[in-house]
Amino acid sequence: MRQIQMLNEDLQEQIRLAEASTEDLRAFAYATSHDLKSPTNTALMIAAALSEEIGEHPETACKGLLNDLRETLGGMSSLIDSVQSYTNAIAPTLARDDVDLDEVAREVVADLSDMVLRSGALITVNALDHVTGSPGQLRILLANLIENAVKFQLPGAVPVISFDRVSAPEGFVGLSVTDNGIGIEAAHLDRIFQLFQRLNSTLDYSGHGLGLAVCHRIALNHRGRIGVASTPGVGSTFTVILRKETP
Ligand SMILES: Nc1ncnc2c1ncn2[C@@H]1O[C@H](COP(=O)(O)OP(=O)(O)OP(=O)(O)O)[C@@H](O)[C@H]1O
Ligand SMILES: [Mg+2]
Structure with a gap:
């Protein structure tokens, strides 16, 4: 003993x-x-x-x-x-406010209106859930996902993007962001959530390879997970599962 x-x-x-x-x-x-x-x-x-x-x-x-x-x-x-x-x-302190993910998604789309208008993207937000967590961090999470969805498109294509509620285990909420962009080879699906990992030349697509590492960390902060399913040349779906009440 x-x-x-x-x-x-x-x-x-x-x-x-x-x-x-x-x-x-x-x-x-x-x-x-x-x-x-x-x-x-x-x-x-x-x-x-x-x-x-x-x-x-x-x-x-x-x-x-x-x-x-x-x-x-x-x-x-x-x-x-x-x-x-x-x-x-990755700050250790996490706010625990009631966050309406639907409202945050709509605000993020409005904040990125320059980028959205330039790309001609068609974006829909379909009745997302509420969660207890950090409004600031959850906003950054959704902003990074939508920025990527708009950015990683084939030249000349019109981005079609949707935020959807997805089913999640008891005590969790889930959402997904789906795009019709360039997609990701299966071999690279895990790597993209690590720091400074990029799959494309910065000449074609700007960025530092930090956005998804931030998303991964924010999901963990909310006792959740982030994952992706993708088909090269067809598009990607990023799924985020978050604990409804972060302890
Ligand atoms: N929606 C997507 N479609 C296709 N590839 C993607 C998508 N989102 C991310 N990727 C791939 O994953 C890599 C990592 O994404 P991440 O958001 O971390 O970095 P970034 O967008 O290149 O740079 P940053 O977010 O720091 O500006 C990207 O460089 C890209 O190769
Ligand atoms: Mg990014």
């Missing part, structure tokens, strides 16, 4: 240490990305000012290089945003 108690105490201590180092790493990534943001923005502004100066001297050979610099700095700035979004998603 005494031995079981000692083993249990040892296990609790190991869990505490693992949680502490995860939190240290999270805080480190957050602080680093936060501190990098300001000099990157300053460098972007300087490059923009230089571009304007040079605009008055069209014969200069530096113009192309400056455009490359601005593009690179823009990419850096968006990578820093993605890392910050990831570190926020």
